[in-house]
Amino acid sequence: MTTSTAFDISAKRLDFPGLQHEVNGFPLAYLDTGATAQRPTWVLDAERRFLETTNAAVHRGAHTLAGLATEAYEEARETVARFVGAASSDEIVWTSNATDALNLVAHGFEAATDGRGGSPAKRFALSPGDEIVVTEAEHHANLVPWQELAARTGAVFRYVPVADDGTWSLDDARSVIGARTRILAFAHISNVTGYVAPVEELVELAHGVGALVVLDACQSAPHRPLDLARLGVDFAAFSAHKMLGPTGIGVLWGRKELLDALPPFRTGGSMISTVTMESTTFLPAPQRFEAGTQPVSQAVAFAEAIRYLEAVGLGAIEAHEERLAERLVSGLTALPGIRVVGPAAGVPRSGLASFDVAGVHAHDVGQYLDAQGIAVRVGHHCAQPLHRRLGLTATTRASTYLYTTDDEIDRLLAGVAEVRGYFGVA
Structure with missing residues (x-):
C-alpha cells in the first residue's frame, strides 16, 4: 500500500472555501464526501x-x-x-x-x-x-x-x-x-x-x-x-x-x-x-x-x-484515500462495541467506512460527532435491502477525499470512542 501522497494536502485544502470555517466552535472535519463533495475556487470561479x-x-x-x-x-x-x-x-x-x-x-x-x-x-x-x-x-x-x-x-x-x-x-x-x-x-x-x-x-x-x-x-x-x-x-x-x-x-x-x-x-x-x-x-x-x-x-x-x-492526479488521490481507509477501519475495529461493515482492515476498499455503534442509533452518533464539528452521514444511505440483510436499520458513514487529513480521521475515532459512554451504554 502506498504510504505517502504526491500532493500537499494542506495547500490543497486552501483551495476549498467550504473547509475554512468552524462548526459548533470546532474546525470543520468534513467526512461526508460520499454524499457530496466540497468545491474548490477553481470550480466556483x-x-x-x-x-x-x-x-x-x-x-x-x-x-x-x-x-x-x-x-x-x-x-x-x-x-x-x-x-x-x-x-x-x-x-x-x-x-x-x-x-x-x-x-x-x-x-x-x-x-x-x-x-x-x-x-x-x-x-x-x-x-x-x-x-x-x-x-x-x-x-x-x-x-x-x-x-x-x-x-x-x-x-x-x-x-x-x-x-x-x-x-x-x-x-x-x-x-x-x-x-x-x-x-x-x-x-x-x-x-x-x-x-x-x-x-x-x-x-x-x-x-x-x-x-x-x-x-x-x-x-x-x-x-x-x-x-x-x-x-x-x-x-x-x-x-x-x-x-x-x-x-x-x-x-x-x-x-x-x-x-x-x-x-x-x-x-x-x-x-x-x-x-x-x-x-x-x-x-x-x-x-x-x-x-x-x-x-x-x-x-x-x-x-x-x-x-x-x-492536476492533483487520480492515482495520488486513490493512494491517499486507501491509506486513510486503512487508518479509519483499523481504528474503528479496535474500539469496543463498533461493527464496521464491508471489507476487513487490510483488505482493499475505497476511502469510506460505515459502522454501527452498539446500543446507540446512528442519528445520535451523527449528532454527537456534529457537536464536535465532524460531519458524517447517517441512515441507510439509500441502501435499505443491504442494511436489512446486515440486521441494521442504519449506519454512520465517514467518507474521505483528497482534502481529508489524518487529523480529521483521528478526531472521528476519538469522538466515536466517547459515544457509548456518553449515551450510557458502555
Whole structure:
C-alpha cells in the first residue's frame, strides 16, 4: 500500500472555501464526501466567470455569445469524455444526475420492449422470463429502476446476495447470472461498504451470456482513474457533485452504437431531427437524450472540476484515500462495541467506512460527532435491502477525499470512542 501522497494536502485544502470555517466552535472535519463533495475556487470561479461573460442558450442562436456558450458547453463534454476514456464526446450524455442517467437507460429498455425505436432498438427489448440482475448491495438508484422495468415488461428481477459483511464475490455473481440474463447492473464501488467490484471479470461473465452491463460509477469516478472503454461496460453513470462539481448535472456514458439505438427517455426541443404533425425523428446521440434547456454553466463547472482532479492526479488521490481507509477501519475495529461493515482492515476498499455503534442509533452518533464539528452521514444511505440483510436499520458513514487529513480521521475515532459512554451504554 502506498504510504505517502504526491500532493500537499494542506495547500490543497486552501483551495476549498467550504473547509475554512468552524462548526459548533470546532474546525470543520468534513467526512461526508460520499454524499457530496466540497468545491474548490477553481470550480466556483469557472461557473461564475461563464455566467458573467458567456451566458447564452446553446445550439440555438447565430449571435456571438451563443457561439461562445456552445463552444464552452461542448468543450466540457470533450473534457468529460477524455476523463473516462470515451472513444468520442458523442458517448457523453448530460443528465440531471446519476439517478436520471440510470433511469434513462431503464426507460430506453422499456420503450424498446414496447416496440419503439424500430429495428435498431430490438436489441434492448425484453421478453417475459428474461432476467435483470443487480446485487443486494445496490444504491436505490441502481435498484428501483430495474425493479420497475421488470414489473412493466414481465422480466425476472434477480440479485446477487451479499455475505454477512455486506460484500459479494465473483462466484456469488456466477451463481445468479445465466443464459436468460439480459442486464447486469452493479456499483463499481459500494457507497456503504467501500467494496470494489471486479468489473472486468463481471463484464466477461455478462457478455458471455449476451447481457449488457450498466455500471454505477458514482463512487469510483471521483476517486480513482477510470477508463470505461477498457473496463468493457456498456453504460455507466456518475454525478458531478461527488467530484468537486456542481449539483444538477450528471453523465450517462454509453457505447456510441448503443446510444444511437436506444429510444429516448424525454422528448421535446433540441433533441429532434424533423417534426411534423404526424411524426418525429430524433437526432443521434447524445443530443437525442438532451431535450430542453441544458445545464450549460454546470457543464462548464464540471469540466473545471475534472481539470482540478487531473492536476492533483487520480492515482495520488486513490493512494491517499486507501491509506486513510486503512487508518479509519483499523481504528474503528479496535474500539469496543463498533461493527464496521464491508471489507476487513487490510483488505482493499475505497476511502469510506460505515459502522454501527452498539446500543446507540446512528442519528445520535451523527449528532454527537456534529457537536464536535465532524460531519458524517447517517441512515441507510439509500441502501435499505443491504442494511436489512446486515440486521441494521442504519449506519454512520465517514467518507474521505483528497482534502481529508489524518487529523480529521483521528478526531472521528476519538469522538466515536466517547459515544457509548456518553449515551450510557458502555
